[in-house]
Amino acid sequence: MPRIPDLSDPRYLDEVGWFLYHEKYRRDRFGGSYDAERIAYSRLLRDEVLGFLGRPATWLADRTVVSIGCGCTGDLAAFPARTKVAIDPLLYVYQHLDMLVADETGGPTIYLSLGAEDLPLLDRFADLVICRNALDHMPDPRVGLGEIWRVLADDGSVFVSVDIGGEPTPDEPTVFSIDSLRALVSERFEVLTFTDGHRPHSVGRAGNVRLLARKVPDSSRPLDRAQVLKAYEARLP
DSSP states (O other): OOOOOOTTSHHHHHHHHHHHHHHHHOOOSSOSOHHHHHHHHHHHHHHHHHHHHTOOGGGGGGOEEEEESOTTSOTTTTOOOSEEEEEOTTHHHHHHTTOOOOOTTSOOEEEEOSOTTSOOSOTTOEEEEEEESOGGGSSOHHHHHHHHHHHEEEEEEEEEEEEESSOOOSSOOOOOOHHHHHHHHHTTEEEEEEEEEEOOSSTTOOEEEEEEEEEOOOOOOSOOHHHHHHHHHHHOO
């Protein structure tokens, strides 16, 4: 069952409090309601990701898209995808604070309130994974990237936007350099596009990197059909 973590812990309070503070004091780009602002940002993210992919919006119509570390920003609200799964360990909190965003495309988005380290999704489930402002929030991003690799289809891609430089904080414990990020992603993926010099998501970071990478498939399988059948037949009278 989902749970509400201890919000006196800065790791969680800083994350949730930022959205509440921004909703009340810092909405200055799109005007209107906070929902309208977050939908606008979802459209911008959709267009940016499709630009990296070199695909039109219609490409999403029969695809499965997963967002890792979606927060309450409605990352996938404007994505016209067949299946959308949003994952964040604080989604249960955002639901109880009435901060989830209605889907613009008729949805629905499936929300899973958990971390990226042990995703309850089958292997090769997703065509596209979006990891926006999330990798540096993970205590061990190698584990998170391993799960992203696992749930991606063999021809699937991951879009990553992550800050670099600065100092670790309670809610952003991992600090990347350009070289360390590229090296980590390259362990399981082929990096197709890599751009830096973007404005960081968080105060105190030196910059931001966006990249698109393709899964490097592994032909091994954890189970062998013949062995399972042989074991069963050995039990028959």
